[in-house]
Amino acid sequence: MKLLEAKGINKRFYSTCALSDVDFDLEEGEVLALAGENGAGKSTMMNVLLGIHRPDEGAMTLAGRPYAPKGPHDALQQGISMIHQELRLVPSMTVADNVWIGRVKNFSSGGIYFPERCVEASRKLFEEYGIELNPKERVANLSVAQMQMVEIARAVSYDSKIVIMDEPTSALSDKEVEVLYKIIRRLSAAGKSIIFISHKLEEVFEIADRVTIFRDGRKISTQRVADITMTDLINGIAGREVKDLYPKLDVPRGEKVLEVRGISKAGTFSDISFDVHAGEIVGFCGLVGAGRTEIMNGIYGIDPIDSGEVLLEGRPALSRTPRQALDHGIAMVTEDRLRRGVIVKMNVKLNMTLAYFYKICRGTFIDRRRETRDASDMIKTLRVKTAGPEMPIWSLSGGNQQKVMVGRALLTRPKVLILDEPTRGVDVGAKSEIYQYCNQLAKEGMAIILISSDLPEVMGMSDRLLVVREGRIVGRHSRGEATAEQLMAEMFGLSSTTQNTEGSSK
Amino acid sequence: MNTATKKKFSKDDILVFFLKNRSLLLVLIFSILLSLSTSTFLTGNNLMSLARQISANCIIGVGYTLLLASDSVDLSAGYMMCMIGIISGLLSQIEGMPFLAILLICIVVGAACGSWNAFIANKFKLPPFLVTLAMQQIFKGTLMLLSNGSPIGNLNPGIIFMGQGYIGPIPFPVILMVCFIAVGAVIFSRTQFGRDVIAIGGNPEAARVSGIGVAKTRILVSALLGVTIAVTALVSCGRVASAQTTLGGDTVMDIIAAVVIGGTPMGGGSGTVVGTLFGCLVIGLISNGLNLLRVSSFWQMVSKGVIILVAVILDVYSEKIYERMRNKD
Numbered sequence: 001m002k003l004l005e006a007k008g009i010n011k012r013f014y015s016t017c018a019l020s021d022v023d024f025d026l027e028e029g030e031v032l033a034l035a036g037e038n039g040a041g042k043s044t045m046m047n048v049l050l051g052i053h054r055p056d057e058g059a060m061t062l063a064g065r066p067y068a069p070k071g072p073h074d075a076l077q078q079g080i081s082m083i084h085q086e087l088r089l090v091p092s093m094t095v096a097d098n099v100w101i102g103r104v105k106n107f108s109s110g111g112i113y114f115p116e117r118c119v120e121a122s123r124k125l126f127e128e129y130g131i132e133l134n135p136k137e138r139v140a141n142l143s144v145a146q147m148q149m150v151e152i153a154r155a156v157s158y159d160s161k162i163v164i165m166d167e168p169t170s171a172l173s174d175k176e177v178e179v180l181y182k183i184i185r186r187l188s189a190a191g192k193s194i195i196f197i198s199h200k201l202e203e204v205f206e207i208a209d210r211v212t213i214f215r216d217g218r219k220i221s222t223q224r225v226a227d228i229t230m231t232d233l234i235n236g237i238a239g240r241e242v243k244d245l246y247p248k249l250d251v252p253r254g255e256k257v258l259e260v261r262g263i264s265k266a267g268t269f270s271d272i273s274f275d276v277h278a279g280e281i282v283g284f285c286g287l288v289g290a291g292r293t294e295i296m297n298g299i300y301g302i303d304p305i306d307s308g309e310v311l312l313e314g315r316p317a318l319s320r321t322p323r324q325a326l327d328h329g330i331a332m333v334t335e336d337r338l339r340r341g342v343i344v345k346m347n348v349k350l351n352m353t354l355a356y357f358y359k360i361c362r363g364t365f366i367d368r369r370r371e372t373r374d375a376s377d378m379i380k381t382l383r384v385k386t387a388g389p390e391m392p393i394w395s396l397s398g399g400n401q402q403k404v405m406v407g408r409a410l411l412t413r414p415k416v417l418i419l420d421e422p423t424r425g426v427d428v429g430a431k432s433e434i435y436q437y438c439n440q441l442a443k444e445g446m447a448i449i450l451i452s453s454d455l456p457e458v459m460g461m462s463d464r465l466l467v468v469r470e471g472r473i474v475g476r477h478s479r480g481e482a483t484a485e486q487l488m489a490e491m492f493g494l495s496s497t498t499q500n501t502e503g504s505s506k
Numbered sequence: 507m508n509t510a511t512k513k514k515f516s517k518d519d520i521l522v523f524f525l526k527n528r529s530l531l532l533v534l535i536f537s538i539l540l541s542l543s544t545s546t547f548l549t550g551n552n553l554m555s556l557a558r559q560i561s562a563n564c565i566i567g568v569g570y571t572l573l574l575a576s577d578s579v580d581l582s583a584g585y586m587m588c589m590i591g592i593i594s595g596l597l598s599q600i601e602g603m604p605f606l607a608i609l610l611i612c613i614v615v616g617a618a619c620g621s622w623n624a625f626i627a628n629k630f631k632l633p634p635f636l637v638t639l640a641m642q643q644i645f646k647g648t649l650m651l652l653s654n655g656s657p658i659g660n661l662n663p664g665i666i667f668m669g670q671g672y673i674g675p676i677p678f679p680v681i682l683m684v685c686f687i688a689v690g691a692v693i694f695s696r697t698q699f700g701r702d703v704i705a706i707g708g709n710p711e712a713a714r715v716s717g718i719g720v721a722k723t724r725i726l727v728s729a730l731l732g733v734t735i736a737v738t739a740l741v742s743c744g745r746v747a748s749a750q751t752t753l754g755g756d757t758v759m760d761i762i763a764a765v766v767i768g769g770t771p772m773g774g775g776s777g778t779v780v781g782t783l784f785g786c787l788v789i790g791l792i793s794n795g796l797n798l799l800r801v802s803s804f805w806q807m808v809s810k811g812v813i814i815l816v817a818v819i820l821d822v823y824s825e826k827i828y829e830r831m832r833n834k835d
Contacts, residue, residue, distance in 0.1 A: 302715060323717035332715070340715045343708035345775035354705055355716035357698060364697045408716065 003028045003193050004049070004067070004162060009058035011044055013395070018044040019055070022219045024212065026162065031184060031194045033204040033225070035237050036214030037399065037427030042197055045214070046164050049195075050075045050082060063161070079161035083151050083168050085398075085425065086338055089139050096122040096135035099154045125157055129183045144171045145288055152180060156187070163187060164195045169203060170424050173288040173453075181207055199427055200454070201233055215239050238429045248461055248479075249439045254278030255313075257447040258330070258416045260299065263308030268294040269471035272308070276416060276447040281438065283462025284451045287491050291471040292451045293335055296418050300332040301325045302340075312415065326355060331414035333405050335421045335451075341405050342393050349375040349389035352404050356411040378407040383433055399430035406434060410441075417441065418449045423457065435461055455484055469493050525824050529768045529784035532817055536791040544798045552794070554677065560790035561679035562745075563761055565738045567768075567782040568690035569731030570761050575694075576727050577707040577774025578624070582638040583735055583761065584754035585645035586619050590739035592649045594665055595658030595749030605664025612736040619645070620732025624725040649751060658749040668737075669744020679741045683783075686734065691779040703727060707774025763814045764789045788817060 006024040010017075019041050026032055034042045047053045049060075051069025060067040062078060069075040072082070089098050096119045100106065107117040122135035131153055139147060148171045155163050165184075169177050184194055184207055196208055204211055205225055213220040213236040220236055257278050264270040269291040276282045284292045298305040301319030310317050312328050319325035325332070334340040343351055352375045360367045360374075375389050382403040386396055393401060402422065409417060419438070423431045438461065442448055452458040459465065465482060467475035467490040475482070475490040524531040540547040566583060573580055590612050597608045619641075627637045671678035694700040702723045705713040714720050743749045768785025770777035792813050796806045 300715075321717070321719070322715050323719060326717040334715055339709075340711045343705055343712050343775070345708040346704065350701070350704075354701075354713070354718075357701060358717070361698045364699070366696060366698060366701065368696070412717075 002026070002061075004060070004062050006045075006048070006060040007058055009045070009048060009055045009060075011048060011053055011055050017217050019048070020217050022058070022214075022217075024219060025222075026193050026195065027210075028193055029188055029191045030209045031188055031196055031207055033208035033211040034195060034197045034214065035201070035204060035211055035233060036220075037237060037397075037429045040214040040237075040427070041217040042214050043166065043397075044217075046082065046166065046195070046197070049080060049162075049164065076158060076160070080164065081155045081158040081160040081162070082164040083155045083166060085166040085170070087144075087147050087151060089147055089150060091138070091140035093139060094119075094135065095133050095137050095139060095142070095150055098139050098150050099125070099135075099157055101154070122153070125153060129153070129156060129186065130179055131183075132179075143289055145173055145176050148172055149176060149179070152183065156183060160192070162193045162195065164197075166197045167199065167425050168196075169198060169200065171288070177203075199423075199425060199431075201230060201428075204233065205230070213237055234428055237427065238432075248281075249443060251279040251439075251442045251463075253280055253463070254445055257313060258317075258449075259309075259311040259314075261309040261311070263295070263298060263305045263310065265294065265298055265303065265306050268303075269298070269468075272473055274466055274473065274476075276449060278415075278445040278447055279442050280463045281442055281448045281450055281461055283458040283465045284449065284468055285453075285455060285458050285465060285487055285491060286468035288453060290468045290491070292468045293420055294471070295468070296332060296420055296449065296451065299325070300330060300418060302332075302334075326412050326414070329413075329415035330418065331355070331409035331412045331416070332418040333402075333409050333420060333422055335424070337398075337401060337405060337424075342401055344392075344394055346393060347390050348379070348384070348386050348393055348396065348404055351393050352378060352389075352407045353411060355408050356413075359412070374411060375407075378411060382407050382437065399426040402426050403430065403434065406437075414446070416447045416449065418451075420451045421453065422450070423452065423454065431457075455487060459484065459487070467491055525827060527769075527781070527784070528820070528824050529781055529788055532767065532788045532820075533784050533791065536788065536795060540791065540795045540798065544795075546798055547795070552798070554675075554680075556787075556790055556794045557680045557683075558677045558745075559794065560786040561677070561683035562738045562742050563757065563764060563789065564683045564783055564786040565686045565741070566731070566734045566757065567761055567764055567786050568686045568779055569727075569734035570765050571690065571768070571770050571777050571779050571782045572694065572700075572703055572727045573731050574762075574765050574770045574772065575707050575774050575777030576703045576724060577710075578627075578634045578724065578727070579762075579772075580620075580623060580634065580638045580728070580731060581758055582619075582623065582642035582645055583731070584757035585642050585649065586616070586732070587735045587739045587742070587754040587757060588751065589619075589645045589649035589652070590615055590736050591743040591749040591753050592653045592658065592751065594740055594743060595661060596652060598660060598662040598665065599658070603662070605662050608662055608664065609740065612740060613733050616732035616734075616736030616739075617729040618732065620728035620730070620735070621725050624728035628721045628724060653749070653751050655751060657751055659747065661743060661747060661749065665740050665744040666747055667744065668740045669742065669746070671744075679745070682737065682741065686737075687779060687783050694777065694779050699723070699726065704774075704776060707776070709775075760789055763818075767814070767817050789814070 002025050004026040006022065009019050009022040009024065011019040022041065022045060024045060036042050044053060048055050051071045051074055067078065069078060099122050100118050104113050107114055119135045126133055131149055133146060133149055139150060148168065152168060168180060172180065187194060198204060208225050210222055211225050211233065212222040215237065255278050256275050258276040260275065261273050263272050272295050274282065286292050294303065297303045299310055301321045301324055304320045312330065317328040317330065319328060319330065349372065353371050357366055357371060360370050372389065379386065379389060384403045385400045393404065406422065422434055426434065438448055450458060450461060463479050465477045465487065466473050467487060469491060546552055593615060594608055594612050597603055597611060623634065623638055623641055626632065627634045668678060673681055702713065702718045705718055706720055706723055710720050742753055764785035765782050766772060767788050768778060768781030770781065792810050796809060801809065
């Protein structure tokens with residue numbers, strides 16, 4: 001039976017068409033995956049379902065009755081809840097308070113709130129779904145993955161007919177993804193429907209019953225997952241044949257550019273040594289929280305290291321602030337795009353030129369003509385989808401915002417480029433574009449460090465792979481010399497003797 | 507403007523222009539209302555005295571625009587101004603003290619007090635609201651200690667000139683105001699420092715990771731505010747030819763209102779110095795108009811508050827209309 005049906009939905013923003021003539025349906029108890037590039041219309045469609053956007057044309061029915069939500073709250077009351085891609089938690093409150101936020105009434109008698117009832121309810125909920133969290137812990141003390149689990153618990157707690165999950169796994173480690181899968185299967189067995197949005201296509205095959213593909217604001221197709229292959233899916237999303245997802249070029253290895261010697265930071269990582277040559281892409285793999293990001297933050301001066309040496313082209317290049325790192329020629333695209341990346345109130349151009357404009361000041365004045373020219377060139381080079389450099393950054397999709405962040409780093413003309421999860425929440429097409437551009441940069445002699453939790457991706461793109469576990473480098477491999485299973489074993493610390501397959505460079 | 511270019515503008519364009527420059531619209535509305543309801547508003551004398559009235563707030567407003575744009579706030583500005591006024595009064599009593607030395611000392615004191623506020627907030631990771639709340643008391647106490655609680659007369663002629671002087675037909679404070687607005691606008695929109703300020707107000711973490719020295723910039727912003735406060739202190743004392751101990755009590759609230767009405771949001775991340783000029787004009791027009799209409803001073807306070815409230819509500823409302831119109835095309 002169709003639980004939700006939408007017919008002929010149209011939605012325009014400014015002069016761009018976000019959704020055109022979309023028919024959409026969801027059956028009871030099914031897991032429906034939405035696939036598509038950033039900006040393909042998935043998020044807009046979900047916002048229409050939640051009543052955040054009113055469609056310009058078209059109508060929806062929920063369980064046979066007309067459905068026109070006035071906003072997220074209304075949608076929630078009619079039985080649709082959502083796990084947002086961006087965390088929406090109150091850090092200063094406890095896990096339990098966050099899960100049941102806005103429903104203090106349920107745990108009150110005569111206007112007095114009894115927090116212990118709320119904690120009890122959370123405990124029961126967590127037990128039922130196998131979530132390992134302490135309801136009394138303050139959210140501020142949690143890791144990003146744990147916060148995501150709080151979001152998930154909250155969405156489930158409404159006992160909604162439909163749960164929308166927007167990139168729920170992007171911050172989760174494999175173990176928590178398994179917990180999430182169990183939650184999804186339970187919900188589906190109880191007759192609830194799930195809309196699952198993910199850029200990790202393996203997950204679509206793992207968990208979904210059907211998949212709906214969006215492209216350029218249109219619905220392309222809806223098919224049973226059992227009936228299609230990965231290639232079908234990728235081609236459907238991209239609208240063209242994506243031959244090779246990781247188009248790694250072989251680039252001759254140049255001079256040693258970055259040399260890191262035994263850097264440590266108390267409590268996060270210790271004795272990290274590696275080097276990166278010109279034209280080389282060095283990949284870092286490891287679990288979420290293994291210390292990869294912290295090492296890079298140390299090198300880039302966000303959280304300065306305690307001891308050790310960093311050399312750039314043989315000269316000391318220890319950075320205590322990001323500015324020093326930039327002056328040395330090290331640039332970084334940070335992992336947390338919302339917190340450390342985009343400045344929402346600034347437009348595309350200003351966001352892009354933020355890190356480099358001090359280099360183009362004539363005296364104290366900004367060379368505005370050059371700034372505009374450089375930004376426009378970079379928008380073209382990276383193929384950022386935007387109506388113009390003066391557009392607000394929030395009008396761009398996540399993948400295109402990420403391209404702007406890459407552009408911000410590249411405009412500083414770095415010798416070493418650190419990319420921390422550059423493709424998180426980025427669609428297949430943009431991913432491939434970002435990687436092709438990385439190859440181009442490597443060919444031009446840049447030294448690149450790549451952190452990614454997507455194993456096939458980091459294996460496909462890197463000349464060398466370093467595995468980080470618990471703040472130490474536990475494995476070093478040359479390209480193609482380690483299997484995914486081997487790497488996983490090292491990441492989880494399963495093998496007693498860590499292998500070292502890195503050949504000649506040692 | 508000739509008719510050929512005029513035709514290019516539709517009604518919508520005019521609406522968008524005024525929605526974007528809301529404070530200018532308020533200035534026009536108030537001016538039209540006042541010129542209709544009084545015969546004295548549109549006289550050269552009154553307009554010049556209006557310009558002189560707003561000049562003091564406007565000079566501080568330039569510094570305050572930068573401060574608000576960087577997502578900070580300073581409650582101590584009023585008493586800091588008063589204290590610097592008293593200091594200028596004491597320095598005037600010293601035999602043979604040249605005016606330039608007094609000016610320089612006052613500016614240095616202002617810059618130092620401002621930097622101190624920002625330094626403490628940065629060093630101990632305190633909200634500027636609390637730091638300046640405490641500093642306000644310290645400044646107030648210090649100025650009472652320095653002055654023994656009574657105003658100081660017999661000011662240096664240079665200070666008097668800053669408050670009462672004319673260059674040609676134009677009062678000197680007005681010239682100062684125009685200079686500060688011009689320099690402030692250029693700093694704000696054309697220099698790296700101005701850009702850093704907006705970036706920090708928008709997202710300090712992103713700014714830091716992009717190589718901007720957040721602490722340094724914040725301290726510099728507060729120091730500049732201190733400089734504008736010092737200059738204003740001399741102008742205000744000069745105008746009444748004495749260093750009062752009650753100067754600047756309401757200043758902070760008037761200035762925040764003016765800056766926000768001018769188009770710089772409380773949360774930072776954007777701002778406009780020229781808008782602040784219009785914001786100050788709105789506040790000035792309210793006082794000026796109510797005076798001309800012979801409203802009693804107690805009612806003036808009440809109506810001023812009401813008008814500011816309405817102006818701010820209109821501001822938010824027109825922002826929404828503006829967004830909706832942009833969304834349409």
